Amino acid sequence: MAEYGSSGIWVDDAVGPFRHGMVRAKALGLPENLILRFATWIERFWDRLKDDFDLASFNAAGRALAVALKAVVGTGTEVVFEAEAENGLAPPEIIHAA
16 A cells, blocks of 8 residues: 555554554565565656546556565565555455465
């Protein structure tokens, strides 16, 4: 799930008063190129404020990141992708190992 200033990676456990908590990509020991891809994707989220934001392209990049993350974390960790919709988030999609 994208969010301004986030890593784009969240844990589905309550963190304080919040329903989810952000996880820093470096804390997961992800490869540097994947960390950079996540950072670039989150930077693109600012473009959502523009009229010509390409939501489909943004979501495709985010889903590709979720697939790459799943390849790194393996079958023992559930990875869920939540695409951006015009008004909020699309239904969650569980990413399965390739």
